[in-house]
Amino acid sequence: MRALYQFLMGLCCCLLFLFCSQNVWADEQLQQTRFQDAVSAYNKGEYKQAIEGFEALATQGISSALLYNLGNSYAQAGQVGRAILNYERALRLAPGDSDIRGNLELVRKEKGLFQEEPSFGQRFVTLLVLNQWIAVAAISFVVFAGVLLLPFSYGLKSSSRYGIIVMLFLVIAIACSGAMGQYKHWHDGVVVAADARLRVSPFESAAFIGTIQEGRLLHPGKKHNTYVLVVDEAGRSGWLAADAFESIANF
Amino acid sequence: MKSRNRNKNRKKVQENRILAKVLSLGYLVLFVFAVVPALQAAIEVSATLSPGSFPLDRAAALNITATGVRSFQPEIPEVDGLSFHRRGQSTQMEFINGALSSSVTLTYLVQADRVGSFTIPAIQVSTKNGTAMTRAIPFEVTAPQTATITQQSASAGASTTRLRSGEAAKLAFLRVTPAKERSYLGEVVPVQIQVFFRDGIKANLNSLPQLHGEGYLLQQLGREPEQTREHVNNTSYAVLTWESALSGIKEGVHEISIEIDATLLLPEQRRRSSSGHSMFNDPFFNSLFSSYQEKNVKVASLTRTLTVLPLPDKGKPKDFSGAIGDFRLSVSANPVELSHGDPITLNMTVSGQGNFDRVQAPKLSTEKGWKTYTPSSEFLEYDGSNPGRGKKVFEQALVAKDVTLKEIPAIEFSYFDPTAATYKTLSTNPIPLTIKRAVVETAMPEPVKKELRDKVNESAKSDTVVEPPVSGLAPLQLVPGYMDQKLTPLFTRQWFQLVAVLLFLLLTTAVIMKIRAAHYANNPRLQRDQEMKHLLGLGMKEIDQSLTVNDTRGFLEICRKIIQEQLALVWEVSSGAITLADLQKRLPEDSVLLAVFRAADESAYGGQKLSQQEMKEFVDRLRSELEGLR
Known part of the structure; x- marks a missing residue:
């Protein structure tokens, strides 16, 4: 009797597992099909349709490949701002992907969005993305704690031990600096409107300070009604209509 | 051997001591950074608006006061x-019960550009000790006072009078001096506005x-006025x-004037004594004992007639x-020396004087052979005085x-010169260039995933490929990849926070x-006690064993061994060296x-036996x- 009960329970569990995995598999298949449909639309030159397809997929979940494809579709549709926005997002997920970086540079060059030569500090901070810096700091901290708490007789000379501790401490400090440098720009965004204008104050009647190109990277400050205070790469600041600006981090 | 062990132990003790100090210091630093700021005293801030309601043509004073700080910055x-x-800052210091406290007040002038209900939201005040918020201040802005000369009753305390130059020049008057009286539509005409107070x-x-x-617009007066002193008709004025x-926005002849709202504090003359010879009629006592009467006035300039001319076609x-x-x-x-394709x-x-809001980017005289991009612009004012x-x-x-191409073509900019009354075009000289042919084509980034490219090519064969706008x-990538990635920093993710907390607990333990x-x-001492306890425990186990087999000799041997071990630790000698003579010498009878x-x-020597009891x-x-x- 007991054996029969165990057999039935096992059978139920197997069926449940099969049912769930089938659902997951079906979802993945559906995503794959939609993804391929959007790719096909892109190849036919139907960029608007491709954008709709990729955007619909992005509501369910994102990947660097999806954002990269979205960036390409926007670039081909002539929406430079959104193309750059999606390339930047894709780079945050896959910082080492040369396709993403190459296309981003190409679109910037094509549209005259030339960036200033970065300083040594900026180059250092951009060696890794935020999460990589955090990972380096966290791993170093774990090792640091391990070495610090290891019994002294554990096969390490006292001087080597203190050397390793100091080295790890330096790595943690450098990684934290890198992470802070990256986090400072975490909420940066991109101008996504074609004729974005900076105003002196956040009201429609306020005077214009100047224009700002679509696709430019901006650092946002405080918000007021439908305006956001932004600072561009050249240090110019002013109020920009919120719908002309989209943050890279807020997806 | 023993001394080596002792040295080793001493070294270990020292190292442990250093480590304990390092860790304690680390925790202290953590405590200082995490806890101490929270313990700092909170500052007190308040904001008041006076008066609580005011007409559109008037202003109110917003006072933001912070207590317990020497300076602060309101947002x-x-x-x-x-x-x-911003109108100024005042600092007040008080001794209360022997304790010194200071408060700083910043004053702002609040002006409205329409009638209605307003609320000044809570203002964030940042100081070295932290931040605090004021309360929101609701208030009303009423319609402007229209009466030009309104003499209210004396009991009302204040009255509004329009003082036009020439009528009451003795108290205050306003002078407007435009650089010229005839200007073109859109032309910027410098104007000097002077308010004279006796x-x-x-x-x-x-x-x-x-x-x-x-017909005219007055540019925003963003800067503080310059304060001077002048003599007009032998009377001294603060100016x-x-x-x-001024900028003309409508063609034709227009009459304009400029006004300013002010509150005058006029000294009230003491009533002279009937005799006329009292010592209190002296001007010294007049100034000492006289009070001030507050009077709201509108100081207005004389009306000026200015002409706005149309621009010639x-x-x-x-x-x-x-x-x-x-x-x-x-x-x-x-x-100017570059490779082909480089930007x-x-x-x-464009510098000078004029209506810079209408100045647009100069253009290349010819754009043939060039790809141009939208320019960005920035206006920099030289100074407020001009x-x-x-x-x-x-x-x-x-x-x-x-x-x-060997040069950047001439760049041209056209404007209207109001002095010469003609249009002018500025043109620069062409800028020589050296363009080298690019050796390697850099536009095409090499894709890393060749497999995917092959797939795309296959896919492209089946579909009709349209030439893309960006070549x-x-x-595209053909595989969506893991579709559950997140654009959030690691430290905001729950699993990371959980691991961090666990690690922290582990480290703390x-x-x-x-x-x-x-x-x-x-x-x-603690080490000795621990060792004594440990050895006693072991010895007692052996004693129990010898008791069960009723082995008197073995029992007494173990007892002697335990006594030697315990006394050796107390007396700091070797256990084997302790004899009955030592015990007789050092222990009571x-x-x-x-x-x-x-x-x-x-x-051991006589074979004496003991009973179980x-x-x-x-x-x-x-x-x-x-x-x-122990």
């Missing part, structure tokens, strides 16, 4: 329809000068001077954007499409254990240790006496 909010002008009168300004009349500009250049004034153009390009940054500066004077800097990217893009170990290593030791010796009694007494040694 003045942006409110639609309101403008805030010496001895105290005055508060309730508004900035406002233009009355049609406030604003440099601004004759000779208007095609690229004329509406710029009127006197301008200069300078252009620089970087780099050139063109910096174009309105309309400044420079507008344009930055434009250019890419040469033709490798044979050279790496192809390890640190506590290390500190305990360091404490143990640092305390020889009635000590059970002595009795047991003696019995053990006798048993005697052995049990020995055990209990021995245990209590040995435990008493």
